[in-house]
Amino acid sequence: MSRFFDRVYDLSRDFSRYLDPEGDPARPYRVLTIANNKGGIGKTTLAANLAVYIRAMREDLPILVIGLDDQNTLDRFFAFDSQPRGTVLSGIRAGSFAEIVCEGQYGIHYVPSCNDIGAAKQAVSQIFDLQTILAETGWRGLVILDTKSDFEVLTRNAVFASDLTLVVVKDQASLIQAEKVFNLLRECGRSSESSRVILSMVDRRIKYQEAGGIDVLELLTAEIRRRGYPLLESFVSHSPKISALETSPSRSLVPALIGAPRSVIHRQLHHAAHDVLKLLDRSGLPVDHGDPPVGRLEQLIRDRTS
Ligand SMILES: Nc1ncnc2c1ncn2[C@@H]1O[C@H](COP(=O)(O)OP(=O)(O)O)[C@@H](O)[C@H]1O
Numbered sequence: 007m008s009r010f011f012d013r014v015y016d017l018s019r020d021f022s023r024y025l026d027p028e029g030d031p032a033r034p035y036r037v038l039t040i041a042n043n044k045g046g047i048g049k050t051t052l053a054a055n056l057a058v059y060i061r062a063m064r065e066d067l068p069i070l071v072i073g074l075d076d077q078n079t080l081d082r083f084f085a086f087d088s089q090p091r092g093t094v095l096s097g098i099r100a101g102s103f104a105e106i107v108c109e110g111q112y113g114i115h116y117v118p119s120c121n122d123i124g125a126a127k128q129a130v131s132q133i134f135d136l137q138t139i140l141a142e143t144g145w146r147g148l149v150i151l152d153t154k155s156d157f158e159v160l161t162r163n164a165v166f167a168s169d170l171t172l173v174v175v176k177d178q179a180s181l182i183q184a185e186k187v188f189n190l191l192r193e194c195g196r197s198s199e200s201s202r203v204i205l206s207m208v209d210r211r212i213k214y215q216e217a218g219g220i221d222v223l224e225l226l227t228a229e230i231r232r233r234g235y236p237l238l239e240s241f242v243s244h245s246p247k248i249s250a251l252e253t254s255p256s257r258s259l260v261p262a263l264i265g266a267p268r269s270v271i272h273r274q275l276h277h278a279a280h281d282v283l284k285l286l287d288r289s290g291l292p293v294d295h296g297d298p299p300v301g302r303l304e305q306l307i308r309d310r311t312s
Pocket residue numbers: 044045046047048049050051052079155206207208242243244245246248249252
């Protein structure tokens with residue numbers, strides 16, 4: 007038993023069934039968590055776009071997006087106008103999201119975000135609470151957890167509940183913060199297969215003369231390798247298209263697949279989604295749920311732009 011479990015758990019409880027979520031072949035869902043303590047580095051943008059790209063690439067895979075943040079960015083990506091039946095907070099309090107899952111745009115399901123994330127944090131006490139709530143929710147397919155830019159109880163729950171954690175890194179500051187996520191994963195006994203650094207908002211025009219003219223991508227990649235962190239091969243550039251899609255007359259946010267289908271960022275997100283899917287498949291992502299197809303990448307683009 008590691009120091010971590012000694013610290014976090016009431017050892018009189020039987021929590022052994024929570025310790026190895028990868029080990030249960032009957033579990034009908036897999037969890038992808040996006041995390042880093044540092045804010046403004048593209049976590050939520052990645053969570054929303056990966057959901058849309060994965061949905062388009064795997065048309066029979068139901069996707070549930072949950073934002074553990076008090077910002078309503080994900081709602082702006084996915085919500086239709088209807089009145090939600092509840093939020094992340096009411097779901098946590100009820101011990102299941104089943105009653106409040108909403109059908110959103112692009113065939114993505116989501117749980118509406120809450121305004122009072124402090125109350126949501128207070129509603130969880132143990133690191134495995136969210137994992138239990140997800141099990142109770144009974145989702146079949148993929149759950150994507152977008153975390154707040156902190157390393158508090160909800161974020162740690164989301165990392166603990168994950169089959170794959172994407173640790174978003176944009177710069178040196180976010181790389182330093184990544185250590186917290188990797189330490190937690192190690193203390194939970196997770197293998198390196200269960201996490202990847204994903205480089206986000208990379209601007210290759212940034213170069214370092216003092217290091218032989220290497221750019222920021224090369225610098226961060228070398229530093230990540232030196233630290234021994236597993237790195238996703240695909241990365242996402244800083245893109246003015248993403249900024250442009252952030253503000254629209256309808257006030258909704260538009261994924262790159264729909265708003266910038268012929269751009270570099272589209273290709274990069276497509277590659278990233280492909281690589282993430284491969285890892286999720288290895289973790290036992292369920293297939294064939296008989297959910298109605300929403301159409302392939304090209305079909306989605308045509309539907310939206312015609
Ligand atoms: N690849 C990108 N290129 C340019 N701007 C981006 C990119 N990814 C995110 N952004 C912008 O950066 C800001 C922060 O992104 P967000 O996804 O909310 O970060 P986080 O969730 O880590 O706080 C937003 O304004 C978003 O539109």
